Amino acid sequence: MEKRDLVSEEVVYELFSFIFWTLTIISLIKYASIVLKADDEGEGGTVALYSLLCRNAKVGLLPCDTSTNEVMLYEERSCSKMKTHSRARRAIEKHRICHYLILFLALFGSCMTIGDAVLTPALSVYSASSGVQRSLTDIFNDIYASSPRTQESVSKALKRYVPIPSACVILVGLFMLQHYGTRKIGIMFAPIIAVWLLFAAAVGTYNIFYWDVKIICKISPLYIYQFIKNIDLARWRLLGSVILCVAGSEAMFADLGHFSKKSIKITFICLIYPLLLLGYAGQAAYISKNLKAPDSNHFSQSIPSHCRHLFIVLSLLSSAVGSQATITACFSIINQCLALNCFPRVKVIHTSKKIHGQIYIPDVNWLLTIFSLTVMLGFRDIVKIGNATALAIISGMLVTTSLMSLIIALYWEKNLMVSACFLVSFGFLEAAYLSACLLQFHKGAWYLVILLVVTMTIMLSWHYGTVKKYEFDLQNKVSTEWLIDISPGLGISRVPGIGFIYTDIVAGIPAFFSHFITNLPAFHQVLILVSFKSIPVPYVPESERYLIGRIGPKDCKIYRCIVRSGYCDHIRETGDFEEQIIRSIGEFISIEQNDIESMVSPDERMIVVGNSTLDGNALVALDEVDSSMGQTPVNNESQISPVDETLESSSRGNKRKKVRFMLPENSPKMQVSVRKELLELIEARESGSAYFLGQSHLVVRGGSNYLKRFLIMVYRFSEKNCRESPVALKIPHAALVEVGMVCTI
Template sequence: MDHPPSRTTSSDGLKETWRHALVLSFQTLGVVYGRLSTAPLYVFGTIQTKDFKSNEIAYEYFSFIFWTLTVVSLLKYTFIVLRADDNGEGGVFALYSLLCRHAKVGLIPNDTSTNEVMQHEEESTFRGKVESRARRAIKNHRSSHYLMLFTALFGACMIIGDGVITPSISVLSASSGLQRSLSEIKYSSSPDAQGAISDALKKYVPVPSACVITVCLFILQHYGTRKIGFMFAPIVTIWLLFIGGVGIYNIFQWDPEIFSALSPVYMYRFVRNINKDRWKSLGSILLCTAGSETMFTDLGHFPKRSIKITFVCLIYPVLILCYAGQAAFISKHWNGPENFNHLSESIPKHLRHVFILLSLLASAVGSQATIPASFSIINQCRALSCFPRVKVIHTSDKRHGQVYIPDVNWLLMALSLSITLGFHDITRIANAAGMAIVFGMIVTTCMMSLVMALYWEKSLFISGFFLMFFGFVEAVYVSACMLSFHKGAWYLFVLSAVSFTIMLAWHYGTMKKYEFDLQNKVSTEWLTDYSPGLGVSRVPGIGLIYTDIVMGIPAFFSHFITNLPAFHQVLIFVSFKPQPVPCVPPSQRYCVGRVGGKDYRIYRCIVRYGYCDQVRDTDDFEEQIIGSIGEYISLDESDCESLTSPEGRMVIVGTPLLEGHALIPVDDTNLVSGSTNAANNETLAIPVGDLIGRNTPVRRKKVRFLIPESSPRLRESVRDELQELINARESGTAYFLGQSHLTVRNGSNFFKKFLIMAYVFLDKNCREPPVALNIPHAALVEVGMVYII
């Protein structure tokens, strides 16, 4: 795992480190902070103009904005929540993964009998620590495990919902400024014609322009976070300088005394004179923190130091100046024309056209913050078996969290366009946006308090104070948002209900399928000891059996052997096991062991990966497996790092190097002519029919393996076993996958039937195969099994 460069190495190294941090800070403007930067477009603008009945009301609203930004965005997220990163990854599932490891509350499918193997890192990390009473109580109550999982899924749904709503409200708000500008144009026609044209512009201009900008925004996503960051960062920088300068101008032009509203006394006056309409307007004030949650969720895209530097030094002071200037303008024009509270009204007239252009560009950038956040949270859910299989593209080799998901991107675009066309009303969309923001914050507050108590091991007083203080602030805004539930906020709950059902059904189906595999697995002795008595023969080649279980023989393979009693001379049971960590170090990725004695040539390889790893998406996965088996054979009896499982000794093998000790991978062009250890020019694949004697060449491989000609480490028996492995690969490789058909047991309740039906539907319509390894069809053997759940 990469470690940050030391600050004390040298002056040049320090300079380079800070230069790199500043470059990343500049990129965060285009990705992370676009949402916060464009919030002034709709915070004051979504408050009803009738609520401003005196200049004091503007002071009171500004006081709420200042303290909300300070307490929530600055104090909570910048100085507290960002510290709870999971090895550089953020978001509610990063907090959940911390709790899975340190409070043992995970519900990820795993074989409890191999916890020593699968949980090696965390056991060694926390060895010697005394388990607290709180951790022990939560660990022993299964209901708390489900509660935490449901909380994490609910938080993920809020982030996805925010990713749908944000492009709509940001772009539509900027388009409204364009509409106002066009409606002010003076025509030479009659007053009636002018009024008709003005009404038409007000009604039709914002929506089409918003849709066009939204489509263009989502089309750009495939370029990746880094390119988009450099592309969008200058726009946000100019926008911030513009609204900050206009804010300073408005303060000195209209009301220099506006900063007296920083006193909490004005908040008290607001609460003292509260009524239903004014309480409802707090939902609009909450929008000033829109984008704070993405500071934490987008942590996988940028280091937290860069995120902190940008917010503290630029975003926070500029936003305060902007809101102060807008409040100063409103305090002098509260009895003026309609829509005086929109940001465009406070812009000097000679700068209106510049504002329109910048706001359109910045609003498109403002939507960018929540889209990568949606990609990140879905990638985490997918890796931890809580989201259907989708294709994930890693757009950076250095930052594992920078991902792009094409299917999700187009789905978000369609939903965002639907809400723009369906509502075409900023206030209604703002109600839904405020609901998504505040519920996402509450989930983070709840899980963060648990992290403080169970991971940071703070006292219950500190974690309880954090929960009560920030929970109270957010509960106030929840009550305000619920008053507008029937005016747009209901859309968020419909969208979240669909997302939550998909996640829950996929997790439930995965768990039940795994439990069925555990209950119906066959012991290894059945294959190694009793199979010869059943007339099972061995055929040349390698058989790669992909299974979820890490012990025993999967039911689908025993079903295959029963009907066709033959299997390959070398068998490798491969299991992918997600770990609740962002990345598994290459040195700890593979756990390799034997199934039965040495003479059987049957191996088990457990591939461990984190929710940011791309192990399944590599084209050279077969070479990595063969290389890890070769390393295991050479290290089997040496003093290497190993663990014991019920099946025997497991050796932890890292990613094989280009110059491995046991097998040397060589390209075709580098093969030594006439070498006795070289593989043939063609690697064959064995489909079902080939198991009874027919081998057909399918494709060529770029990588071959050689045994070192002379090595003191390799004994003769080891060399023979390695040579047999190479010869088996020469004969061909077949890939065995279980094809599951889930059915519900008779008498099951409706809820169970619904979840299983949803899982089956999602499984059949997934765009990504179960094992995304580019397996050739001629070498693939799918064995169907009926799972009665």
């Protein structure tokens, strides 16, 4: 807020009362006590809330083949919890508009988190740099007290060369540190933020006793009543700045993937909350007695003169630390959106092997850097940046309140009155703050709207394009009988090796592969149709990840593999998917005959593999050997000819290790037919692999409306500039076969 807004002591007391109760109600009660309990197996944020709703009510709009719903992991876990007679659930599931509204809220909240990650670093760093400039100016004014002309020249030089340049350097340094990961950054930053909070609380305590001890009594709600009683447009605008006191509350919830729920709650309740109150109380005490002093509402001015040097150092360091939570929250939200097909593919680096949620996204990190620098250099005004930040904070909180009310009713299965009370109680307070922030729209808040339009357009267009492409694949797929029956008629020959066919559909044959066979009548000795399915759970255990089935009779040797993953699983970093799929199919072949009861699909028999004990009746992986050396293991029935790995070695240009398989030495329980099929699988594996990938190009049908054309245009641009491949496997280029298809929608 600006200096002229604080016209009397009473206004300062009233705003301090607002700060106290806002921090208590929103940060302490809502987030620390209630919202943190709504984690999705340790993950937080709006997307985590959305995934909980998808699992506990049929509101999902994400691409998913309904023919395999009965084997999806999230439905197995949630069906037992659902109340089939819940009127609220029936009403939400019945109306399609509710599904779109919930998805829009989740994406809107994600956009607000991204906006907060852009604005908060710029605000905190620029504010600290401005405080440093003020403190240095006061120091030099004391030194050159006898020379007013020197004071003026020094003041102008400091104002020109300290705030913006130092803020730019700190911002760039902050974002450059992100690739070290949350754990290493936390070890580095935790002592700094602890010292800063203690320093701010100590200064606040000093100001309370030095300027106005009675400030503690000003937390009375009577001051809020007095503020509302004398309300006018100018006083209402002041609330837009008050909401900045709870900045970081939404990031605290979104950061659950980086830190444990218990550690966040204990740290906030026992350390951050009381120290923040002391700091705000001290600053309010100082401002109330220094209304006529220039810049009295800036924290740096309330620092005692003998602590100015320590303040300069701590403020510069803590400005970077204060932005860390919003940056990591942004990484978490985008990673969740990636898995749910609501954000273009970008490279995600997992920085911790123990804590799965600790991630780093290089492309997003540098985009945040550019946008933060643009905001700071473009506005050069703390008040305008603060107005945009306040709007981002309160908008994200309103989304969380709305989704939490649904969580209370549908997931926690509380009475509708409890859900309504939560929505009204917190929603009314946040709506009031939102209206105050919107009054500052022309003073910087408009930038957030532009950022929202850009990010929301990208997310919606990617989701829309993904859904349309998936629907096209479903409508143009061919039956498995077509592949089996047409082979003799077309004279299709089977070539040695394994063909991996990557497709989004989990039933039938994808259109691009039927197009390929029609023009080139040949496919491999063993065919494996692989589908990667992300489901709305954080993690899928390795033992439940692979779902294997058979297509057609055994003689065809055609299998289907569905790889299921949660929105926080880092499957793209696994380079041995081919070996895992082969091992899973071997396990499927071994248990198929003896486990007919576990077949869960009526059309294609499917089994969840990875959790059974076969007593040596499946494939055995040999130690890794150097394929470029041409070493071949020798072991009774699995002895075969040397491997021809020309395709794989040429794609690497150097040594490449590959897992080899064989039958177990002692397997008396293995049936003859099973042994034969496993040997054929090993032989095909040794003959080499080829990978078929469909490249669908979306084309808008003539006469379509402008909005549809625009969304597809944005989708095609995003797809063209994606930094990650559409499938998780690291496919050798020499063995990759891309089949182009034109999808007219």
